[in-house]
Amino acid sequence: MMSDLSEQHILLGISGGIAAYKTPILVRRLVEAGARVQVVMTANAHKFVTATSLQAVSGFPVRDNLWDPAAEASMGHIELARWADQILIAPASASVIARLANGDASDLLSTLCLASPAPISIAPAMNQQMFQHPAVQRNLATLRGDGCRIIGPDSGDQACGDQGPGRMTEPEDLVMALTQQQLATDATSNTPLHGRKVMVTTGPTREAIDPVRYISNHSSGLQGLAIAEAARRAGANVIVIAGPGVPEAHGDIQRVDITTAQQMHDEVHAHLANTDVFIGVAAVADYRPANAAAQKIKRHKQDEMQFTLVQNPDIIGSVAQTGRAKVVVGFAAETNDTLQNARDKRTRKGLDAIVVNDVSDHSIGFNNSDNAVTLIHQQGEVEFARQPKTAIAEKLVAQITDLFAASLVH
Numbered sequence: 414m415m416s417d418l419s420e421q422h423i424l425l426g427i428s429g430g431i432a433a434y435k436t437p438i439l440v441r442r443l444v445e446a447g448a449r450v451q452v453v454m455t456a457n458a459h460k461f462v463t464a465t466s467l468q469a470v471s472g473f474p475v476r477d478n479l480w481d482p483a484a485e486a487s488m489g490h491i492e493l494a495r496w497a498d499q500i501l502i503a504p505a506s507a508s509v510i511a512r513l514a515n516g517d518a519s520d521l522l523s524t525l526c527l528a529s530p531a532p533i534s535i536a537p538a539m540n541q542q543m544f545q546h547p548a549v550q551r552n553l554a555t556l557r558g559d560g561c562r563i564i565g566p567d568s569g570d571q572a573c574g575d576q577g578p579g580r581m582t583e584p585e586d587l588v589m590a591l592t593q594q595q596l597a598t599d600a601t602s603n604t605p606l607h608g609r610k611v612m613v614t615t616g617p618t619r620e621a622i623d624p625v626r627y628i629s630n631h632s633s634g635l636q637g638l639a640i641a642e643a644a645r646r647a648g649a650n651v652i653v654i655a656g657p658g659v660p661e662a663h664g665d666i667q668r669v670d671i672t673t674a675q676q677m678h679d680e681v682h683a684h685l686a687n688t689d690v691f692i693g694v695a696a697v698a699d700y701r702p703a704n705a706a707a708q709k710i711k712r713h714k715q716d717e718m719q720f721t722l723v724q725n726p727d728i729i730g731s732v733a734q735t736g737r738a739k740v741v742v743g744f745a746a747e748t749n750d751t752l753q754n755a756r757d758k759r760t761r762k763g764l765d766a767i768v769v770n771d772v773s774d775h776s777i778g779f780n781n782s783d784n785a786v787t788l789i790h791q792q793g794e795v796e797f798a799r800q801p802k803t804a805i806a807e808k809l810v811a812q813i814t815d816l817f818a819a820s821l822v823h
């Protein structure tokens with residue numbers, strides 16, 4: 414058993430699910446991993462596990478009532494919220510998930526979650542039908558968007574006799590998940606991007622011609638995804654605004670899916686508050702059909718067909734113009750006069766840096782796992798020879814981290 418939870422103050426929230434019977438073991442495992450654990454139970458959790466057991470294994474009195482004058486006098490709920498380095502809710506019932514997703518503070522546990530700056534991990538546990546209900550999935554997506562980490566659930570035999578997703582992640586695996594998260598946090602806690610918000614756009618956009626046809630491009634979104642993952646590994650809180658067809662990101666990354674350039678523009682600005690670094694990797698359509706046909710366009714007698722295109726909003730230019738992000742990085746895919754075009758684009762759009770690749774070379778760039786790029790910024794240019802997009806991403810994020818660190822001292 415790893416012991417990297419030493420010195421960690423863990424507030425364990427237990428709600429009214431059958432898996433609560435496993436929580437005395439969970440507390441034992443957390444304590445063995447070096448953590449100090451204080452337990453907060455919902456009123457319904459008492460139906461499944463006794464406070465006496467939890468008090469015995471944690472070594473702390475169990476808290477379950479916002480209105481308990483004696484408990485409040487010894488450690489007020491705000492003090493308890495501040496005491497926590499992290500909050501784990503296991504098992505998390507559908508009901509507590511709904512309360513948290515709605516910012517409800519109607520009991521001690523939900524109040525603590527709102528009052529604490531500590532990261533929150535949630536281990537859902539419920540009947541598979543409940544878990545797959547759109548309302549529960551919607552609430553979990555909201556919590557993910559709020560920065561909560563959802564651990565599990567496992568799939569398999571359930572206490573009610575059903576089979577499927579909804580089993581609470583086993584205590585040992587929960588401890589492992591918290592430990593790995595802690596190791597990752599420790600490794601990046603001194604890096605400039607730690608805890609900073611990085612927004613990455615990636616993938617193509619689609620501009621409708623009619624209900625079945627669209628204008629798009631060959632972007633796979635892989636380079637942007639690799640950059641998002643590298644920024645996350647560097648400790649940043651990452652949000653990805655992804656075009657159609659972009660694969661799932663690995664790791665704890667918030668994601669918003671869009672189809673059109675206008676939608677990407679709107680989502681970028683809706684989520685721009687507190688963004689420290691903006692990296693626009695998406696291959697955004699510069700133009701869209703002026704009027705998408707409401708019905709499928711039929712073949713006509715004449716050989717030619719014309720339609721008018723209108724300009725889409727300039728997403729990265731508009732982000733740079735707001736001055737809200739400390740560092741704004743753009744991408745340029747060029748087929749000719751590569752470097753000069755990119756240098757011009759950087760200054761024209763007021764970007765801190767631009768990354769350019771030559772998409773006339775089909776062995777790199779679009780829809781390929783390799784890339785070769787040049788990063789251009791005010792102080793110079795750095796060339797990265799052909800290599801996997803993941804390796805390029807690591808190096809670009811290191812460079813962007815330096816630009817961000819420099820922006821803090823200016």
Ligand SMILES: Cc1cc2nc3c(=O)[nH]c(=O)nc-3n(C[C@H](O)[C@H](O)[C@H](O)COP(=O)(O)O)c2cc1C
Pocket residue numbers: 427428429430431432455456457458505506507508509538539540
């Ligand atoms: C025997 C029994 C088992 C239950 N198991 C679960 C469960 O595993 N997950 C869940 O979300 N709700 C479960 N419920 C329903 C919750 O206990 C109920 O929604 C309750 O209001 C949750 O309250 P709390 O979230 O404040 O603890 C169960 C109810 C009963 C009677």
